[in-house]
Amino acid sequence: MKKTTLLSTQHLALLTLALLAMCFAPALLKTYGLYLLTLWLVYVIAAMGLNLTVGYAGLKSLCHAGFMGVGAYTVAIMMKAGISFWIASPMAIVICFALGLVIGFPALRVQLHYLGFATLGFNLLLVLFFRNEEWLTGGTFGIQNIKRPDFFGVSLESNTSFYFLVLAITVIFGVLLALLLRSPWGRAFAALRDNPIRAESTGVNITAYTLMSFAIGAAYAGIAGALFAPLVNFIEPAPFGISNSLLFLMMVVIGGSGRFYGPVLGAAIALLLPEYLRFLKDWYLAVFGFTAVAMMIWLPGGLLSMKEAWQLSQAKRAAGQKQIAEVAAAATAKGATA
Amino acid sequence: MTDFMQLLLSGVAMGAIYAMAALGFTLLWQAAGTINFAQGEFVMLPAFAMLIGMSMGLPLWASFIVAVALSILVLGAAFKKWIVDPMRGSGVVSVVVATLGLSIGLKSFVKAGYSAEPHPFPSIFGDEVFKLAGVTISYSDVGALVFAGLMVVGLQMFLNKTITGRAMQAVAQNTFSAEALGINVKRMIFYTFAINAILVSVTALLITPTYLAKFDMGDNIGLKAFFAAIIGGFNNSRGALLGGILVGVLENLAGAYLTPAYKDGVALVLFLAVILVKPDGLLGTPQERKV
Incomplete structure (x- = not known):
């Protein structure tokens, strides 16, 4: 009998090659290029989480940027209070997970569509919170000079070392997601997306699983936010608004929702393409939006399909x-x- | 007390306007299964069409008529033909993403092609106010309330009393039986899109004096319309009116007596409260799920 391995040889070889390339990339890039590459990885983490919610469990979540904001503000506020990054970032994950449960519960009791509206409204509420609670979040001025963490006494302040931290965390969370998807949980998520009523009648507790997939997705946004804050050193409400939540959903769907590498590609398109299309200026988003419409008509499965x-x-x-x-x-x- | 009355009245007026956008939203959902996340932008576009019309020297009422015609053509016919029809059968998520993409595209298009600044917009009922028992009332609030009320009641009558309206309801309830009964389903669905186009144009006419014409004005309006629709009951036209007015009044009162900073969050809280207690909305009836 053929031994079942985790990955095919070809897949493993390509993955190793890609990782090697990622390890050597900093040597070839200037400061801005390295910053973009790091930001891309942060977006990949967030989009991977959203892909679990949207692509594998079939739920529409439109609050991903908001959750990322919660993660970013949690880390920024705690680090300003002198608490270590290594305590603050798990806190960011836990808070986002808990928020996911709180917001998902009422919406998911009713209808899957309602989650879309509930999350959209919740994102609006989060932005209002970031903007108005100046005592905590600094309001529109935001929080400045967020330090990058140490790792057992080694400073990760430099761009390259911080890049490797983000790369390591991306790989760890990617592997965790792959393992989750291979577990019975992952199969339950897929069953849920394909036919919720059938899944329920075969004994899958749909409310619990939909809630879980949503909350885990939110937790991924939390860690992405936790890395975003020290990466850019300065956070304010704008990057965590509704339009970026829509952008995250676009990333997942354009890359190929429900495909493991979909968000990796989608995040690259949403983040790196504008850099090359600078000449389009304000028109870029218009082109992006209309392209998304065209793609949904002709290629609803995303680029990877x-x-x-x-x-x-x-x-x-x-x-x-x-x-x-x-x-x-x-x-x-x-x-x-x- | 007079403050309270004033807030109540302007809240009801604003709510009636939300109700129109909400109504169009539910009609599309019922007739064509389209969840239109670009509904807010559908309100923004006629507002800019009227603005352009006025800058070319047309009076407001004439630009409104032009905007309605353009809306039926673009937001009704073209939207249905080129976006909704080709996506039939490709699932709700694809439609949602397509309308989200449309929302981003239209917003950025107006921002890049016209202006990123907010533009003042005249009220068709003028700026005058009058006093009634000590309460200051503006003509534009009363006008908006009457206009929106007439629209909603008129639409209700059309749907219930005319043959075409009843045929449209039949299509919304069961497309297959409607077709078997000889109803021209395609035409009825087009009528729904056309009605939505008229509703968003009227919404634009009434709401833009308050919201100002800005490329992202649709974000808030669209969201309020969704919430109003669900609070009232997604499958009930009168529900949209009730939901809209509840949202309009409560956010006005919360903005004045609790905190103005979180005024825009009121609709979400109300929405969550309603679906926890009554999942089908206040006036909605339970829907069966299909396997």
């Missing part, structure tokens, strides 16, 4: 031609007998 979509259209065309050939053959046969 291109191969399948192409194969499907080829198969359809082949089937169509076969049918035409058969009809033609039948017609000629008929003509021959007549």
